[in-house]
Amino acid sequence: MFNRAHDFTIRGGTFNNAGRDLNLSIYEERGLRSLYHYTSTSASFDAGARYPPxxxxxxxxxxxxxxxxxxxxxPTGPGNPKVRWLYGPAGAGKSAIAQTFTQTCANNETLIGSFFFWRSDSTRNNS
Incomplete structure (x- = not known):
């Protein structure tokens, strides 16, 4: 179904596969469960492990x-790459800035990706 697919997003678990005279709708969670196994849930901006953020x-x-x-x-362009890296010494406020910005984007429904590295997270080397 995903042969040579690119630039797509999986949301939910409803997959529709159509071909010739056959229309088939399958609700399947196995794929998302497989991906979840390799997900670092403590790295998301709203992870409960980091409460209060x-x-x-x-x-x-x-x-x-x-x-x-x-x-x-x-918009993305030569002068506006779509990767931003916050850096600075420990205690400078990088995590607070990233968390505030990420929550603002979530509230405004602006799609961004974030990954929070926590020194005390025992699973951080398995992501």
Missing amino acids: PLCHPGTRTAILQDLERWANT
Whole structure:
């Protein structure tokens, strides 16, 4: 069904396969369950293992948060790569900035990907 497929997203578990005079609808969760086995659930922005998540205090770090929002809402191009890396020393606020930005995107229904690395996560080397 996915032979030579690219640039697609799996949502839910309803698969429709049509060919010639046959229409077949199958609800299948096995594929998603297989993927879940290899997922680092503690790395998602809303992981319960990180509750409460680090957040920026209201009114702080506004310049970097506005810059990230502009970047996320600008089409991809030579001057706007779609990968952003936050770096800095421990305790500089990288996690709070990333968490605040990710939650803002989720609230605005802006699609982004995030992966949170936690030093205390015992499963982090298995993702």
